Amino acid sequence: MERRDSVKESRGRSAExxxxxxxxxxxxxxxxxxxxxxxxARANRxxxxxxxxxxxxxxxALDPIEKKPLAMFEPRSRIxxxxxYGCNLSCPFCQNYEISMCAADAETVCLSxxxxxxxxxxxxxxGNIGVAFTYNEPMIGYEYVRDTARIVRAAGMKNVVVTNGxxxxxxxxxxxxxxxxxxxxxxGFTEDFYRKLGGxxxxxxxxxxxAAASCHVELTTLIIPGENDTPEQMRELSAWTAGIDRNIPxxxxxxxxxxxxxxxxxxxxxxxxxxxxxxxERLSYVFTGNC
Numbered sequence: 001m002e003r004r005d006s007v008k009e010s011r012g013r014s015a016e017x018x019x020x021x022x023x024x025x026x027x028x029x030x031x032x033x034x035x036x037x038x039x040x041a042r043a044n045r046x047x048x049x050x051x052x053x054x055x056x057x058x059x060x061a062l063d064p065i066e067k068k069p070l071a072m073f074e075p076r077s078r079i080x081x082x083x084x085y086g087c088n089l090s091c092p093f094c095q096n097y098e099i100s101m102c103a104a105d106a107e108t109v110c111l112s113x114x115x116x117x118x119x120x121x122x123x124x125x126x127g128n129i130g131v132a133f134t135y136n137e138p139m140i141g142y143e144y145v146r147d148t149a150r151i152v153r154a155a156g157m158k159n160v161v162v163t164n165g166x167x168x169x170x171x172x173x174x175x176x177x178x179x180x181x182x183x184x185x186x187x188g189f190t191e192d193f194y195r196k197l198g199g200x201x202x203x204x205x206x207x208x209x210x211a212a213a214s215c216h217v218e219l220t221t222l223i224i225p226g227e228n229d230t231p232e233q234m235r236e237l238s239a240w241t242a243g244i245d246r247n248i249p250x251x252x253x254x255x256x257x258x259x260x261x262x263x264x265x266x267x268x269x270x271x272x273x274x275x276x277x278x279x280x281e282r283l284s285y286v287f288t289g290n291c
Contacts, residue, residue: 017033017047018033018047019031019032019033019044020044020047020048020049022037022042022044022049023049023168023170023171024037024039024042024049024088024139024140024142024167024168024171025039025088025139025140025166025167025168025171025203026166026167026168026199026200026203027039027088027198029042031043031044031049032044033047036052036103036104037049037088038088038198039086039087039088039137039140040052040085040086040087040101040102040103040104041053041084041085041086041103041104041140041141042086042140042141051140051141051142051143051144052086052104053084053085053086053104053140053141053144054141054143054144055110055111055112055113055144056084056085056106056108056109056110057082057083057084057108057109057110057111057116058083058084058085058099058102058106058107058108058135058136059081059082059083059099059135060080060081060082060083060119061080061081062078062079062080062081062123062126062128063078063079063081063132064076064077064078065077065078065079065129065132065160067081068081068132068134068160068162068183069183069218069220069251069287069289070160070181070183070216070218071218071249071251071285071287072216072218072249072285073160073180073181073216073218074129074158074181077127077128077129078123078126078127078128078129079128079129079130079131079132079158079160080116080119080120080123080128080130080131080132081131081132081134081135082111082116082131082132082133082134082135083096083099083133083134083135083136083138084099084108084135084136084138084141084144085099085100085102085103085104085106085108085136086100086102086103086136086137086140086141087100087101087136087137087140087164088137088140088164088166088167088198088199089137089164089166089197089198089199090197090198091187091197092259092260092261093222093224093255093257093258093259093260093261094258094259095258095259096135096136097258097259099135099136100135100136100137102136113144113147113148113150113151114151116131116148117131117148117151117152117155117157120152120155120157121155121157124157128157129157129158130152130157130158130159130160130180131148131149131152131157131158131159131160132159132160132161132162133145133148133149133159133160133161133162133163134160134161134162135162137163137164137166138161138162138163139161139163139164139166139167139171139172139175140167142167142171142174142175143174145161145175146174146175146178149175149178149179150178152178153178158180158181159178159179159180159181160179160180160181160182160183161175161179161181161182161183162182162183163182163183163184163185163207164184164185164187164199164204165184165185165186165203165204165207165208165211166199166200166203166204166207167203167207168203169206169207169210172207172210172211173210176210176211176214176215177214179211179214179215180215180216181215181216181217181218182211182215182216182217182218183217183218183219183220183251184204184207184208184211184217184218184219184220185204185219185220185221185222186204186208186219186220186221186237186241187199187204187221187222187228188201188221188227188228188233188237189201189228189233189234189236189237189240190228190233193227193228196227205240208241208244209244212244212245212248217248218248218249218250218251219241219248219249219250219251220250220251220253220289221234221237221250221251221252221253222253222254222255223252223253223254223255223267223271223272223275224255224261224264224267225255225264225265225267225268225271226264229267229271229275231274231275231278234252234275234278234279235278235281235282237279238250238278238279238281238282238283238286239282241282241283242282242283246282246283246284247283247284247285248283248285249283249285249286249287250279250283250285250286250287251287251288251289252272252275252276252279252286252287252288252289253272253288253289253290254266254267254269254272254288254289254290254291255267255290256290269291272288272290272291273288273291276288
């Protein structure tokens with residue numbers, strides 16, 4: 001009722017005066033003119049949801065493809081990895097919180113899509129195969145990903161997206177035609193755990209199904225003691241994934257205390273191996289990380 005009343009109140013106003021509902025992710029932030037969304041990277045500008053982070057780069061590095069992690073896409077290659085700022089989740093264990101939790105005052109350099117694609121091409125001689133959009137949550141700034149990836153694809157190079165998978169199907173469709181591979185964080189397999197992170201499991205499941213039908217997909221699950229480390233949860237997660245395609249690679253990764261989650265020890269190595277073995281009952285390719 002509250003949302004319906006607000007929409008009614010905004011009728012007759014100019015676009016610049018109107019409250020909007022951001023369509024990018026499951027939060028559907030209601031934004032007054034000039035107001036920034038919970039991701040800190042989008043705002044109501046001119047009566048629409050505008051990216052504040054377009055072309056603003058916080059991180060740029062030529063990484064091994066395995067670092068994304070991608071184990072079964074262009075192995076032993078390197079890829080130009082780029083990040084901006086902001087995220088639409090609030091994981092207390094985030095390893096890149098310095099940029100994911102930043103807002104528009106983040107220290108950045110500006111690179112147009114053409115400039116970034118040009119840098120990728122220059123690095124071919126060093127083994128670069130394309131561009132990976134990573135480090136923060138790239139899909140909240142999908143316009144920059146889409147525009148850059150189109151140019152990179154036209155130059156015969158590859159595009160990779162490393163994402164939490166927490167945007168709407170419509171936004172994913174803007175980017176998918178230009179993406180060759182994704183690593184998607186499947187952070188757990190209960191709604192309770194996703195709620196703690198400010199996310200929604202069903203949104204991520206829809207994202208994974210949609211992406212897997214279009215490009216190479218690998219999944220990563222960080223195993224956190226007391227949160228998502230039960231055999232039952234791994235059985236459910238791996239069975240659901242196998243229902244899409246048992247050949248989707250799964251990375252089962254070890255947690256280390258980080259940012260706001262320093263109240264527990266690193267995940268036991270034997271726990272990671274045990275859960276990986278459970279996943280192998282359903283999935284053909286399971287890898288362990290941080291062990």
